[in-house]
Amino acid sequence: MARAIMLLGTHSNAGKSLLATAFCRILARRGVRVAPFKAQNMSNNAGVTPEGGEMGRAQIVQAEAAGIPPHTDMNPVLLKPEGNRRSQIVLNGRAVGHIEAANWFELKRMLWDEVRAAYDRLAARFDVIVLEGAGSPAEINLKQGDIVNLRMARHAQAPCLLVGDIDRGGVFAALAGTLFLLEPHERAQIRGFLINKFRGDPALLGDATERLRERAFGVPTLGIIPYLPDLQIPDEDAVALExxxxxxxxxxxxxxxxxxxxxxxxxxxxxxxxxxxxxxxxxxxxxxxxxxxxxxxxxxxxxxxxxxxxxxxxxxxxxxxxxxxxxxxxxxxxxxxxxxxxxxxxxxxxxxxxxxxxxxxxxxxxxxxxxxxxxxxxxxxxxxxxxxxxxxxxxxxxxxxxxxxxxxxxxxxxxxxxxxxxxxxxxxxxxxxxxxxxxxxxxxxxxxxxxxxxxxxxxxxxxxxxxxxxATTARRLREQEYDRLADAVETAVNWQAIEALIEG
Structure with a gap:
């Protein structure tokens, strides 16, 4: 089975998808057979695989960055919101019905078996899987029946990196607060922090990351990633348009x-x-x-x-x-x-x-x-x-x-x-x-x-x-942007420490 690493976020739109894209590109450039995985997406931004299966655009982008064709095993569950607390379920690339808020937890039990099977099929074909979580792993009202965050990381035996968006403000509280809300065994799965979208010189942070480590159960900060303007890589969902x-x-x-x-x-x-x-x-x-x-x-x-x-x-x-x-x-x-x-x-x-x-x-x-x-x-x-x-x-x-x-x-x-x-x-x-x-x-x-x-x-x-x-020029532009993203992330993080986490 493949080795794995997982990117979680303190909240939605912290930058998990783009960082997963960067990790896929960095590993692919090193000759690693790497694939992305997100157990469950909730987005109307979807695409189609060569086989005609429907899946989230974010994992299609990540597969392209990894230099491989997209496959629905990379995103087995896609929820497409339709309003009035109702979403269409796309399972393994095919629409299979709808969910209402009231029946969601029961459906998750069935979907968990499908998610594990999809991941296992994917892990049998690749060397490394880059997993992406959804929202925050510390949503205490949603943790029961979780199929996309820490439960998925345990199944994949994936160490987790927690991503916080400093551009929004309050990033240190968000990182430490997320750990505080986790159970001790869940907290142990978080092996490093990534501070994302930083504008300016990281030296301006002084010893803030060390003080965060002292207060956040000893978890180190493994990267301060710069804000990258005008990055021509699709966003996961319409939050970017708000x-x-x-x-x-x-x-x-x-x-x-x-x-x-x-x-x-x-x-x-x-x-x-x-x-x-x-x-x-x-x-x-x-x-x-x-x-x-x-x-x-x-x-x-x-x-x-x-x-x-x-x-x-x-x-x-x-x-x-x-x-x-x-x-x-x-x-x-x-x-x-x-x-x-x-x-x-x-x-x-x-x-x-x-x-x-x-x-x-x-x-x-x-x-x-x-x-x-x-x-x-x-x-x-x-x-x-x-x-x-x-x-x-x-x-x-x-x-x-x-x-x-x-x-x-x-x-x-x-x-x-x-x-x-x-x-x-x-x-x-x-x-x-x-x-x-x-x-x-x-x-x-x-x-x-x-x-x-x-x-x-x-x-x-x-x-x-x-x-x-x-469409070749558009693809060529995206390839250049994947490299620009990967170069910036690889320079900004402690890749040696992250690679050690992947190697286990």
């Missing part, structure tokens, strides 16, 4: 407004747009914040009908239609594409009471019906001009075109040849939608679309061939 709504940009360039739906999914697929020079991308929750963008994107969502109702309650539907009449291009991805149509029907009660029919925004002559079969595929889409685009599908609805022109044709799903129309577009191209997540990671397509909005783009960025599946 910032004050920005004003419309005054600087020249192309302005894109992404509607920040309550159940937004796969928001990281717009990172490549935001990274382009001269592109100003904002997340918008209110009509007043929409402004006059060149383009509006309705993103994917876990609960399309509920988020469409939210759109109407806020008046964002009329704001979008007005902006379109005034010249804005409108794009829908997955659930956003469904919203652009004429009607959305749920005859079987997949998302709403059975028989629900809701009007869409009416910008495309298409209708959608929700169905129990969920499509999860890595996919390739060929456009009319011959461009071959790569991405992935995650949707439980089927959309019918009514005298609408498809955006393109799916030619491959989960490695198998197919010929299925996908998406739709208006005759002038100012409204279009698709089920293909990740479409903007295809560089040639992305830059051609931006040019249609008035983005000049360097002359060296000209499209060089329609047959190219041009």
């Amino acid at each position: 910032e004050p709504e920005p004003a419309a940009a005054a600087a020249p360039g192309v302005e894109i407004a992404v509607i920040h739906l309550p159940h937004i999914a796969n928001f990281d697929e717009f990172d490549e747009l935001a990274a382009e020079p001269g592109v100003h991308l904002r997340y918008v929750r209110h009509p007043a914040g929409l402004g006059r963008p060149h383009a509006i994107i309705l993103p994917g969502t876990k609960v399309t009908l509920a988020d469409l109702a939210w759109l109407r309650e806020r008046g964002l539907d009329q704001a979008i239609l007005t902006a379109h009449r005034e010249g804005a291009t409108v794009v829908g991805i997955c659930g956003g594409y469904q919203m652009l149509g004429q009607t959305l029907a749920d005859p079987l009660g997949i998302e709403a009471p059975a028989g629900t029919v809701a009007p869409g925004l009416g910008l495309l002559p298409v209708t959608t019906e929700f169905c129990p079969v969920k499509q999860t595929h890595q996919a390739e889409l060929r456009l009319e001009d011959g461009q071959l685009l790569q991405g992935y599908e995650i949707h439980a609805g089927e959309t019918t075109l009514h005298q609408a022109q498809p955006l393109g044709t799916l030619v491959r799903r989960s490695g198998r040849p197919v010929s299925i129309p996908d998406g739709a577009r208006s005759p002038d191209g100012r409204v279009w939608g698709t089920y293909l997540h990740g479409i903007f990671e295809n560089e040639s397509f992305r830059r051609e679309w931006l040019r249609s909005l008035g983005w000049p783009g360097p002359e060296s960025m000209e499209h060089t061939g329609v047959e190219e599946a041009s």
